[in-house]
Amino acid sequence: MFQRDENDTIAAIATPYGDSGIGIVRISGPEAKRIAKKIFRPKRGPAVLKSHQIRYGEIVDPKEGRTVDEVLLTFMAAPKTYTREDVVEINCHGGFFLLQKVLEVVLREGAREALPGEFTKRAFLAGRIDLAQAEAVLDIIQARTEEGLRLAREQLRGRLSQVVQELREELLEVLVPLEAYIDFPEEDIDPPPMEWVKERLGHILAKVGGLIEAYEEGEIYRDGVKVAIVGKANVGKSSLLNQLLERKRAIVTAIPGTTTDVLEEVVNISGVLIRLMDMAGLREPRDEVEQEGVRLAKEKLTEAHLVLLMVDGSSPLDDADREIFEEVKGKEVIVALNKIDLPARLSEQELRMEVGMRDIYPISALRGDGVERLKKGIVDAIVKGRVKRGTGDLVPVNLRHKRVLERVKESLEEISEGLGRGIPWDLTAVEVRGVLDILGEIVGETTPEEVLEAIFSRFCIGK
Ligand SMILES: Nc1nc2c(ncn2[C@@H]2O[C@H](COP(=O)(O)OP(=O)(O)OP(=O)(O)O)[C@@H](O)[C@H]2O)c(=O)[nH]1
Ligand SMILES: [Mg+2]
Secondary structure, eight states: OOOTTOOOOEEEEOSOSSOOSEEEEEEESTTHHHHHHHHEEESSSOSOOOTTEEEEEEEEETTTTEEEEEEEEEEEOTTSSSSSSOEEEEEEESOHHHHHHHHHHHHHTTOEEOOTTHHHHHHHHTTSSOHHHHHHHHHHHHOOSHHHHHHHHHHHTTHHHHHHHHHHHHHHHHHHHHHHHHHOGGGTOOOOOHHHHHHHHHHHHHHHHHHHHHHHHHHHHHTOEEEEEEESTTSSHHHHHHHHHTSOOSOOOSSTTOOOSOEEEEEEETTEEEEEEEOOOOSOOSSHHHHHHHHHHHHHHHHOSEEEEEEETTSOOOHHHHHHHHHTTTSOEEEEEEOTTSOOSSOHHHHHHHHTTSOEEEOOTTTOTTHHHHHHHHHHHHHHHHOSSOGGGOOOOOHHHHHHHHHHHHHHHHHHHHHHTTOOHHHHHHHHHHHHHHHHHHHTSSOOHHHHHHHHTTSOTTO
16 A cells, blocks of 8 residues: 555545534645645735644635635644644635545645545654554544543553563563573573573563453453343333433334344443344244344344343243243343333242343333333443453553464463473574564564554544
């Protein structure tokens, strides 16, 4: 896509499509200032553009001599900018058509349209931020909860990068005496004591394990927890989805088998991002549509982190309910006893006999009774099972980092095991060097180009 040595000038609309109060066109690269001078006509003051000063004026299309918009323009000279290149930001009136016009003029004067994430990629290539920090920029943009945002901010500050740096230093502590021994045989240097090497590697391994665990916890805040609403047809699953979303999302009817597709919606409950899935009631399918629905529902069930099992309290339990209990065995489950506004045909005690120690929440999905308690129950179940320390001292680790860390863990385990088998020191040293390289992928020092491309292509254009 683009190479490290490419330093042409890029430009993009940095604000979302659609109507807005203002919109920003951003330019970065060696030509940014020249282009700005060519198309910007200040209302007052000298024509020179001083760095980090906002100027009021007009964008004039040099070809037609026509004013395109009244703007505020900021020139920021390298290196004190986002990309460490010269940057120009033009605050225009909002409106996509107008912004497109301004961008067109900029492009005609010699800039190239930026690719997704290219500004941030330049910041990374210029060494202003490392790769984990660049990824944090994306997490900040996409954060949907307070906690998710806090984690992303920590990562942008370099929290993970710092932990990775500590790990590398600890590995070097092992490697340096090893290499001294190998490289200077005539110097009569002793190899480091085996027990010490093992102990140090064990210590590093434990830290890596802790980081991998931190991924699980962070995932809750970043990507959300999948909660599947599961139960027989007509028990009130879609009614509950609507209650939790506080809007009519799903069709609710008295006809069993109303929902056939899987509906997935995101809600924020007490700062935890929850991906709710409403799906077809599990029963013997009546037709092909329902058959596909049930198949899909079962598939989604396996993905769920938490199952919200629903039963209808206005009718006795039957075999179909019991079959579903069987189906969700081994999953984390909480139970909603629905339709408590109707005369009860199923008591909490009877239900308890079937579901054991699982938490039971009596609700009316129709009227909303008990839904607040259920919400709290959902969050408690998630937090109890998966969050050990809270986000206060949680190191932000994303899926890519986790995969790298798993490779680190595997290598370290192999090295430790090799030590026990008397593998020669020089081989051990090579392998420890290898681990250092793998760790470098987290901060982007040794990251393959395809991986970089994959990361930056997830950004929006203009960031
Ligand atoms: N009285 C009462 N009726 C309810 C309650 N919850 C749901 N219902 C009714 O039960 C019927 C089925 O509700 P849905 O929410 O469509 O049930 P579902 O589990 O999604 O059904 P399927 O999509 O067919 O599997 C509708 O007539 C709802 O109005 C409740 O708490 N009390
Ligand atoms: Mg439904």
